[in-house]
Amino acid sequence: MDLTKLNDEQLKAVKYNDGPLLIIAGAGSGKTRVLTVKIAYLIENIHISPYNILAITFTNKAANEMKERVHNLIGSDADFIQISTFHSFGVRILREKDNAKLLGYDKNFSIVDSEDSLVVIKKILKELNLDPKYYNPRSLRNKISSLKNDMLMPDDYEKYTASDYEKACLNVYRKYQKKLKEGNLVDFDDLLLLPIKLFRENKKVLEYYQERFKYILIDEYQDTNEAQYKFSKMLASKYRNITVVGDDSQCIYGFRGSNYKNILNFEKDYKDAKTILLEENYRSTTNILDAANDVIKHNKNKKDKSLWTKNEKGNKIKYYRAYNEKEEARYVVRKIKELVSSGVNYEDIAILYRTNAQSRVLEEEILKDNLPYKVVGSFYFYSRKEIKDLIAYLRLIYNEKDNVSFLRVINYPKRKIGPKTIEQLTEKADKEGISLYEAIDSGKELEFKKIIEDLKKVKDNVTLTELIDKVLDASGIRKELESEKTLEAEIRLENLEEFKSITRGFEEKEGLISLEDFLFEISLVSDKEEYSTDNNRINLMTIHSVKGLEFDYVFVVGVEEGLFPHINSLMDEKDLEEERRLCYVAITRAKKDLYLINAKRRVLFGNDEINPPSRFIGEIREELLDANTEIEKQEEKIKDEEIFRDEEVDYNVGDYVYHETFGTGKVVEVTETLVSVAFKHPYGVKKLMKNHKKLSKI
């Protein structure tokens, strides 16, 4: 193993392999490098079997990257190392041997996402006759999730319930757990909780996994929650070969129960723990690093450390205040085009934002110039109705107890099965302790049952892509959409085709994939970009999803009070500090150049808001910033654009038109002053002023 490229501290971290090790690694200090080399070192120099190594990362993306990098170091031995997120490792345990059975689940359980959880909770509120106006389903879901992250089961929570609200909450929680179990379903939090329960109740099983994973490495330890903490502690308690890496300045998942104190407590848990500090940054220019340090300095709660770099000073950080969010996006696109014309690759550029909703304007502007881009970590595609419907069919075929999927598709497409029938089925199912699907014994519902039964029969004899075609036909989804003859239905069909290209991609890359494997894969990796191949594209993502990544050129947009820091965090100093850490993460992603951008006005919730620049801008010392604010000039330009055409344009149904923002579309309806134009997804049909300047006939 080539260790010559490591600095002294990194080398120490790689070589220390007798007992607990804590690595405090600043941003860009080469921690992934240390982790991958350490794994390679364990295998090649200490001759540990790859089978005995467990490496936990925070995202699937990070896991894949680590796999690839270890593979590059040691070749195919890398395939035997368990490298995954906590959640997918949890799935793996639950699917192995009889583990699911031991916990009272069938082996073919399926995973519900947070949208499904919400559906379940709404249903429970109805059953309990609780007013969803008072008992907000979303906050109930979040409450239940955070209880689970803190490892408080209904019986544990009972001790803390005082108010009526809390009692109702407990009631919903109980019922929620019951419903999931009845449906042979688990949620994301269960993926951590159930393995812990398994280990607690079955000493033999725990011993097996302790024996198996003698060496444990955990990345992003500052973002572990109580359940993850407990889980790793149990696994490591026998051999104590546990290495954790983290940076308290980068803890950004407090809202999900993560606790950076886990990192500070490591030395208390393991009295003999060795601590190594990685403080040299290899990633960013001095200017960028200085700016990051300036910002994070304003947090009171932090461990003191000094991140430094030998890198050159570099350019100043470009700060730009635009007139509105469109100008902001235009500025970014303009700068990207300049960069690309000077030889920069699209893939080395990232645009970062605080909230997912911000991606839309950016996409519109990028689309106008036809630049290649991808929205990383967006589960938008998988949350589309048609995709969820299809997946619900697949889930039901795989696990007939899945009542959530059952209720979603029992009457889609329309089969004249309404609330009355559902109620009867529910009653019967409750009485006999069976699932809704099993409760079917008569009427129209039998036809539905037959469809599913037939699909079950063929599922093992056809490829996944073929199965999807069969589902689309047998269910009647395809027929339904084809007969609609609307643009929207057409787009839905296109999306279903795209889904098939994803499964086809799977089959080409990894050989035949079973329905089972596929369902687990997509319930944990909700990002279809992970399966695409053309990678030279601009990266758009939230700051949360960019953690662990780096780019030559980074644009951070929406750096405004109320957006970043987010309005919901302004009340509480703790939340504000998390926003600041988030800002620190954003800044430290940049290697060569950093752009901080905001807008004077921005449309939020459909109305115009005016926000001052983010306090984080002011926290960076002035000499690091290259500020450029041309708002007045932009204001004039905007006024100009809003002037309408003088001459009346005559549109007819069927005409093709061009719109500056939405591109080419087709006229579907004309009234006195308005034209309805159908644009390609994601814009749909828009009603537009006939004589607006942005619209023209082609």
Added chain:
DNA sequence: GGATGCTTAATTTTT
């Protein structure tokens, strides 16, 4: 049971 139209709430962040 299904279609239509009105009111209102929602946007933090992810596995």
Added chain:
DNA sequence: TTAAGCATCC
């Protein structure tokens, strides 16, 4: 702005 939930009518 948009999506979801509810009321009303066929």
